Amino acid sequence: MVTGNGEAGNKYNRNDDVKAGSESRAPVGRRRFLQAAGAGTAVALAGCSGGGGGDDGPVTLGAAYILSGFASLYGEEAERGIEFAQSEINDNGGIDGREVEVLTRDTEASGDTAIQQIRSLVQEDNVDGLFGLDSSGVAQAVAPQISQLQIPFMITHAATPFVTSPQGEHEDSVGNEYVFRDSNSLAQDIYGAARVAEELDATEWATIGPDYAFGYETWDYFQAYCDGLGVDAEFTAEQFPALATSDYTPFISSILDADPDAVLTPLWGADLTTFVGQAEDAGWFDQIDHTLFSVGMGTDLPSDGSPLPEGEYASTRYDPFVPDTETNNSFREAYYEEYGTLPTYNAEGAYRALHLYKEAIESAGGTDPSALVDEFTGMEHSGPVGEYQFSETNQATVASIWGTVTYDDEWGSNVLDPVDRYDAGPDVLSEALGDSDLPTGI
Amino acid sequence: MSLSSLVPLIGISDVVIGLSLGSRLFLIAVGLSLIFGVLGVLNFAHGGFYMLGAYVTLAVVSNVVDNFWVAAVVGALAVGVVGAAIEFSAIRRLYERADSDLDQLIVTFGFVLVIHETVRFVWGSGSYSIDPPDVFNFSVTFGGSTFNAYRLALIGLAVAVLVGLWLFITRTYFGSLVRGTSSDREMAAMLGVDVPRLYTGVFFLGSVLAGLGGALSAPLQSTSPALGDQVIIDAFIVVVIGGLGSMSGAFVGAMLIGMMQSLGPQFISAGSIAIPFLAMVIVLLIRPEGLFGGIGE
Numbered sequence: 001m002v003t004g005n006g007e008a009g010n011k012y013n014r015n016d017d018v019k020a021g022s023e024s025r026a027p028v029g030r031r032r033f034l035q036a037a038g039a040g041t042a043v044a045l046a047g048c049s050g051g052g053g054g055d056d057g058p059v060t061l062g063a064a065y066i067l068s069g070f071a072s073l074y075g076e077e078a079e080r081g082i083e084f085a086q087s088e089i090n091d092n093g094g095i096d097g098r099e100v101e102v103l104t105r106d107t108e109a110s111g112d113t114a115i116q117q118i119r120s121l122v123q124e125d126n127v128d129g130l131f132g133l134d135s136s137g138v139a140q141a142v143a144p145q146i147s148q149l150q151i152p153f154m155i156t157h158a159a160t161p162f163v164t165s166p167q168g169e170h171e172d173s174v175g176n177e178y179v180f181r182d183s184n185s186l187a188q189d190i191y192g193a194a195r196v197a198e199e200l201d202a203t204e205w206a207t208i209g210p211d212y213a214f215g216y217e218t219w220d221y222f223q224a225y226c227d228g229l230g231v232d233a234e235f236t237a238e239q240f241p242a243l244a245t246s247d248y249t250p251f252i253s254s255i256l257d258a259d260p261d262a263v264l265t266p267l268w269g270a271d272l273t274t275f276v277g278q279a280e281d282a283g284w285f286d287q288i289d290h291t292l293f294s295v296g297m298g299t300d301l302p303s304d305g306s307p308l309p310e311g312e313y314a315s316t317r318y319d320p321f322v323p324d325t326e327t328n329n330s331f332r333e334a335y336y337e338e339y340g341t342l343p344t345y346n347a348e349g350a351y352r353a354l355h356l357y358k359e360a361i362e363s364a365g366g367t368d369p370s371a372l373v374d375e376f377t378g379m380e381h382s383g384p385v386g387e388y389q390f391s392e393t394n395q396a397t398v399a400s401i402w403g404t405v406t407y408d409d410e411w412g413s414n415v416l417d418p419v420d421r422y423d424a425g426p427d428v429l430s431e432a433l434g435d436s437d438l439p440t441g442i
Numbered sequence: 443m444s445l446s447s448l449v450p451l452i453g454i455s456d457v458v459i460g461l462s463l464g465s466r467l468f469l470i471a472v473g474l475s476l477i478f479g480v481l482g483v484l485n486f487a488h489g490g491f492y493m494l495g496a497y498v499t500l501a502v503v504s505n506v507v508d509n510f511w512v513a514a515v516v517g518a519l520a521v522g523v524v525g526a527a528i529e530f531s532a533i534r535r536l537y538e539r540a541d542s543d544l545d546q547l548i549v550t551f552g553f554v555l556v557i558h559e560t561v562r563f564v565w566g567s568g569s570y571s572i573d574p575p576d577v578f579n580f581s582v583t584f585g586g587s588t589f590n591a592y593r594l595a596l597i598g599l600a601v602a603v604l605v606g607l608w609l610f611i612t613r614t615y616f617g618s619l620v621r622g623t624s625s626d627r628e629m630a631a632m633l634g635v636d637v638p639r640l641y642t643g644v645f646f647l648g649s650v651l652a653g654l655g656g657a658l659s660a661p662l663q664s665t666s667p668a669l670g671d672q673v674i675i676d677a678f679i680v681v682v683i684g685g686l687g688s689m690s691g692a693f694v695g696a697m698l699i700g701m702m703q704s705l706g707p708q709f710i711s712a713g714s715i716a717i718p719f720l721a722m723v724i725v726l727l728i729r730p731e732g733l734f735g736g737i738g739e
Contacts, residue, residue: 068562068567069567069666069668070568070569070666070668072566072567072568073568211712211713237711238711238712239707239711239712240711240712241707242715244666244668244672246569246663246664246665246666246668246669246672247463247662247663247664249459249463249589249662249704250456250459250460250463250703250704250705250706250707250714251707253453253455253456253459253587253704253707254707254708256587257452257453257456257587257708270568270569270664270666273569273571273664274569274571274663274664277571277664278662281581281588281589281590282455282587282588282589282590283581283583283587283588286588
């Protein structure tokens with residue numbers, strides 16, 4: 001059997017929005033220069049007060065996701081969420097009567113590329129606001145740039161707590177007033193993992209995670225929470241293979257030799273698919289009692305029918321069945337009808353970002369960036385994920401969601417059943433982190 | 443942690459995994475070494491050939507014929523044809539140039555990009571995987587650890603390729619032409635050897651080996667456009683350690699690197715990827731011609 005998560009071919013060039021050509025230059029007299037400068041200043045002032053596109057044209061938002069490489073499915077899922085929210089908003093009167101447009105760019109999972117794309121969205125396309133990001137490493141690189149560009153950025157997936165930890169709180173903290181996150185952070189997610197660990201009959205723990213900040217932060221937070229919550233756990237083995245490793249076997253073998261009771265793994269994207277297949281071949285799921293997948297319900301695995309083994313634990317940033325509210329249920333049904341799959345958290349995070357912008361722009365009466373930042377700050381909102389509020393550090397107070405992987409015939413997909421939602425607000429995280437110097441990011 | 447407490451951690455499966463990683467590296471490195479030994483070309487595109495072999499095999503298995511072995515042969519030959527076409531159309535024009543080495547590097551690197559982007563265009567940038575052929579698709583449990591039987595098959599195939607190549611080079615007429623031309627190209631030409639055709643033939647053979655490496659490794663790894671970039675670096679290390687142009691050197695070098703890749707994670711949790719580089723530096727310092735040094739051996 002051949003399995004794949006390849007995207008269709010010609011999808012790479014997303015920069016197909018038309019750019020204005022440079023005008024031909026004639027010698028400029030002093031008077032003409034002053035006139036032009038005056039007009040330019042007037043336009044700039046109008047821009048400041050009324051937003052990039054004026055008050056009648058469409059609201060233009062810029063999005064940045066991974067659309068190629070090992071995690072391209074995340075970007076594709078986000079694009080679905082965007083498309084879904086966009087038609088929902090535009091079919092119902094738009095934002096204050098204005099259509100919403102979204103320009104989506106590929107970060108290629110690289111901080112440098114993301115920064116270039118975001119600068120181009122702001123400086124060439126004059127977007128009114130930004131959202132997206134799939135990788136902690138990318139988010140860490142982008143956050144300081146956002147503060148320079150002075151435009152709001154709603155992160156919808158990248159999980160590092162340091163982008164919602166105010167600069168100065170910790171040496172890695174890069175949080176600032178312009179950066180928000182509507183999805184849960186690694187600090188919230190891994191709190192749930194420690195709560196799961198509390199209940200499991202497992203004392204020896206190991207990890208296998210990607211060799212960059214996300215892999216290490218996951219393990220650091222897990223150990224800190226276990227310590228803070230008094231979980232009887234020893235941390236016996238750790239492996240950090242490079243991103244996009246094609247053969248995990250030596251790393252798997254090393255963990256199996258250490259023979260831990262349970263493993264927490266934040267591998268994600270196609271890496272997770274590769275890992276699961278090779279782990280099965282090596283007898284991993286027979287030998288290791290419990291495997292906790294912190295990015296397990298990401299995108300590819302639940303939707304392609306060759307998913308995580310049933311009975312293991314996984315977390316998600318959004319669950320299509322919980323909370324059992326009218327909003328969530330109707331979102332799930334309508335999304336399923338449109339795309340034939342359950343909405344993943346990346347779709348939901350992107351979907352909600354558009355609705356957050358709609359609410360903020362309508363409430364502010366325009367797209368002035370600082371007014372939008374004021375609106376987002378402390379905003380209370382609800383969506384499919386449930387009710388939440390933006391904390392002092394601009395992090396949404398969404399729950400940590402962990403459950404048991406169970407295949408559901410009705411939806412043709414893995415779901416979490418039973419599933420637990422752990423309140424992961426500022427006080428809870430702060431207490432659970434105990435003496436650790438890691439920031440709560442909320 | 444003392445050495446004695448570390449030793450028991452190394453199980454049979456670690457050795458099997460190491461040798462299977464080494465086998466994969468041998469298949470790519472031996473073609474690289476052959477092409478360098480005879481043509482003097484450092485073929486950067488060799489990793490791309492390896493990747494292409496894996497993709498063609500996957501495509502044939504899923505769309506044309508549901509037989510892995512047939513698909514692997516088709517994959518290897520298809521890559522051979524691509525390699526020969528590249529040699530014939532581009533690399534051949536560079537042999538006589540004054541700065542030939544640099545030009546060859548740049549041209550073959552250009553083909554790295556062409557192959558990479560072509561694969562992305564045709565198959566997308568996601569990753570694919572494939573099950574091992576049914577006959578070897580079962581788990582072997584040995585000494586408490588488990589591995590797929592196909593790993594043993596891959597090791598056997600690599601040894602078979604080594605023996606076959608050795609017989610081919612030492613016992614056949616074509617082999618003697620190859621050996622003669624690699625030691626003195628001008629003399630061979632004067633004695634009537636059609637050197638350009640021989641070069642294309644050797645490039646074809648080297649490319650087939652790269653394609654075969656990719657094809658046979660496909661069941662043990664995920665195949666994505668990044669595959670070629672990863673493997674070419676390891677292959678260069680193998681060739682430098684083993685000795686440029688040496689087949690037995692490529693085999694021993696590949697097995698050494700394979701074992702380092704397998705056992706490295708036992709000792710350090712991150713960055714074990716650097717161990718082969720360290721080994722290369724040591725070999726270059728102590729024995730710059732490589733363990734089995736000597737072009738043309």
